Amino acid sequence: MKLLTKTHTSQRRLVEILRVIEESDKPVGARAISDCLCNRGYELGERAVRYNLKILDELGFTRKEGYSGRVLTTLGMRELSDALVDDRIGFVNTRIEEYMYRTGLDLERRAGEVVVNASIIHKADFEKVSRILSSVFDAGYTVSKRVRIFDEGSEISSFQIPNGCLGIVTICSITIDGMLMKRGIPVNTSYAGIVEIRDRAPQEFTDLIAYSGSSLDPMKVFMARRMTRAFDAVITGRGRVLANVREIPTAAGDRAIELLKLAREAELGGLIGISGPGEPLLGCPVSSGKIALAFYAGINAAVAAEEQGIRVKNLPISALMDYSVMDELQPG
Amino acid sequence: MSDISVPHSQPLIFTLSRIENLMQQVTFDPRSGEGRIITNTSRVRKERLQDLLALFSDAIQSGLSVCPRIKLIDEGDTVSIKTACSLTLDGVLLKAGIPVRPKGGGIIEVIEREPVRFTDMLMYWATTIDPIDVLTAQELTDITGMMRTGNGRILGNLQEAPMLAKEQIEELLDDLADAGFTGILELGEPNMDVLGVSVERDHLGVALVGGTNLVAAAQEFGILVEHESISDLSEISEMKHIDELF
Numbered sequence: 001m002k003l004l005t006k007t008h009t010s011q012r013r014l015v016e017i018l019r020v021i022e023e024s025d026k027p028v029g030a031r032a033i034s035d036c037l038c039n040r041g042y043e044l045g046e047r048a049v050r051y052n053l054k055i056l057d058e059l060g061f062t063r064k065e066g067y068s069g070r071v072l073t074t075l076g077m078r079e080l081s082d083a084l085v086d087d088r089i090g091f092v093n094t095r096i097e098e099y100m101y102r103t104g105l106d107l108e109r110r111a112g113e114v115v116v117n118a119s120i121i122h123k124a125d126f127e128k129v130s131r132i133l134s135s136v137f138d139a140g141y142t143v144s145k146r147v148r149i150f151d152e153g154s155e156i157s158s159f160q161i162p163n164g165c166l167g168i169v170t171i172c173s174i175t176i177d178g179m180l181m182k183r184g185i186p187v188n189t190s191y192a193g194i195v196e197i198r199d200r201a202p203q204e205f206t207d208l209i210a211y212s213g214s215s216l217d218p219m220k221v222f223m224a225r226r227m228t229r230a231f232d233a234v235i236t237g238r239g240r241v242l243a244n245v246r247e248i249p250t251a252a253g254d255r256a257i258e259l260l261k262l263a264r265e266a267e268l269g270g271l272i273g274i275s276g277p278g279e280p281l282l283g284c285p286v287s288s289g290k291i292a293l294a295f296y297a298g299i300n301a302a303v304a305a306e307e308q309g310i311r312v313k314n315l316p317i318s319a320l321m322d323y324s325v326m327d328e329l330q331p332g
Numbered sequence: 333m334s335d336i337s338v339p340h341s342q343p344l345i346f347t348l349s350r351i352e353n354l355m356q357q358v359t360f361d362p363r364s365g366e367g368r369i370i371t372n373t374s375r376v377r378k379e380r381l382q383d384l385l386a387l388f389s390d391a392i393q394s395g396l397s398v399c400p401r402i403k404l405i406d407e408g409d410t411v412s413i414k415t416a417c418s419l420t421l422d423g424v425l426l427k428a429g430i431p432v433r434p435k436g437g438g439i440i441e442v443i444e445r446e447p448v449r450f451t452d453m454l455m456y457w458a459t460t461i462d463p464i465d466v467l468t469a470q471e472l473t474d475i476t477g478m479m480r481t482g483n484g485r486i487l488g489n490l491q492e493a494p495m496l497a498k499e500q501i502e503e504l505l506d507d508l509a510d511a512g513f514t515g516i517l518e519l520g521e522p523n524m525d526v527l528g529v530s531v532e533r534d535h536l537g538v539a540l541v542g543g544t545n546l547v548a549a550a551q552e553f554g555i556l557v558e559h560e561s562i563s564d565l566s567e568i569s570e571m572k573h574i575d576e577l578f
Contacts, residue, residue, distance in 0.1 A: 083449075083451075084528065085450045085453050089455065205344060206344075207344070207459075207460045208346075209466075210455075213457060215453050215454070216470065221466055221469075225461075225469040280342065280343040283343055284343065285344075
């Protein structure tokens with residue numbers, strides 16, 4: 001008994017209601033859902049929402065909590081990640097765009113919102129993890145050395161850090177995309193991939209996945225397949241690390257290079273290379289009229305820890321944080 | 333900053349090009365039952381071979397394969413196993429003059445033995461790793477569930493062809509079924525979604541069961557298998573029915 005029995009339009013409506021409930025951190029009622037839907041372009045009155053909620057309750061996707069509030073059930077959560085696959089192909093791009101829009105980095109003041117990845121680890125592993133993280137930062141395979149550490153019980157975005165654990169937040173390369181976009185350069189995050197490192201230098205992409213052609217986050221795909229050898233890249237200078245590629249108009253090249261210089265001074269780096277107009281970048285195709293910029297993924301540090309057998313839960317592109325409250329990792 | 337501009341390089345080959353390259357080498361004729369087909373390669377340690385074949389046989393009986401014929405190659409400590417890849421069907425349609433386009437691979441939810449929808453999909457043009465291989469590693473499949481209870485998540489792919497060719501496609505798929513090539517999950521109506529994925533205007537979609545389900549099932553059962561999908565071509569006459577092999 002799933003949503004599939006419904007027509008496409010009503011499936012869409014039901015899924016949209018599930019999304020509204022998911023995004024709220026507390027139980028929501030029909031009134032609030034109706035308002036939220038309206039902001040997203042779905043005109044659905046309170047009464048109609050109530051009717052749809054009844055359907056969702058019957059399907060087992062939502063349940064009542066408190067006075068007429070609704071929360072998602074596990075089944076509902078699962079449905080959200082399964083339904084309407086057609087809408088979810090390339091959806092990571094939409095997420096990235098949203099985060100780019102929400103950044104507000106001021107390079108001179110070294111403050112403002114940046115995009116971060118969160119990695120959750122056990123407290124007992126902290127010392128070992130911070131040693132590995134520092135080594136990856138020093139080798140330059142990430143965007144920035146700055147981190148912020150969250151204790152158990154605190155929240156990153158809406159994720160609560162479980163007891164006995166710590167959250168380490170690192171800077172995601174989408175921050176750079178946001179920085180360029182906010183200064184008027186149209187940025188298209190095109191591919192995620194694995195870059196081969198030899199003699200401590202990037203050689204070529206060995207695999208690529210286009211963000212716009214997948215319903216799964218390509219970075220998560222590479223991590224789950226355990227295709228990286230980031231720790232080896234740090235220690236022996238030979239390995240494989242995560243990276244991603246964005247395209248900008250050829251005419252914006254000089255301006256972008258200038259901005260990246262300023263970013264470097266503000267301790268944001270990780271640039272692997274810039275392509276010529278329409279020319280492939282380390283084996284990654286580039287559209288004509290565009291140049292491409294490849295950056296190391298901020299998540300490489302946490303990935304290296306995972307490779308060393310430490311249990312790490314990685315949540316890429318998970319929140320925004322003020323750059324000024326992030327600092328270099330202090331060696332334990 | 334001139335040191336950051338990198339030398340011109342050869343672009344990587346994406347899965348779609350690899351598939352088309354193999355498709356055009358397919359010579360299998362379903363009527364004569366002869367010719368070359370596209371195969372996947374799995375490699376297993378010899379002591380696990382019988383377990384693996386038993387599992388393959390179960391999976392094939394549950395309808396989770398393209399064709400029950402396989403080929404074993406002794407390699408000392410290990411055995412290489414060639415199984416049919418569903419893209420063989422694309423090759424056969426192509427050779428019959430139908431411009432068929434492989435779109436992507438994904439996870440298909442099955443309820444009461446009926447495929448109901450794709451829950452994840454990766455387009456062939458967008459990736460250098462076969463989508464099916466990508467998805468096998470994400471712990472998203474539940475092939476065991478499908479075999480035991482009829483409910484689960486299996487691997488499959490989607491292709492598109494012009495709706496004009498509908499009758500000819502149906503005929504060819506019938507011929508292929510007679511020759512032992514099954515695994516058609518859904519043949520869509522013109523312009524209609526196939527298992528929740530839309531097709532281009534005036535096209536129809538065909539969803540096929542992925543040959544890699546056999547390997548994903550083995551992984552779920554804890555049998556360690558090295559695997560490469562869409563790896564090469566094999567002569568069908570050198571492949572034997574699984575029942576003859578174990």
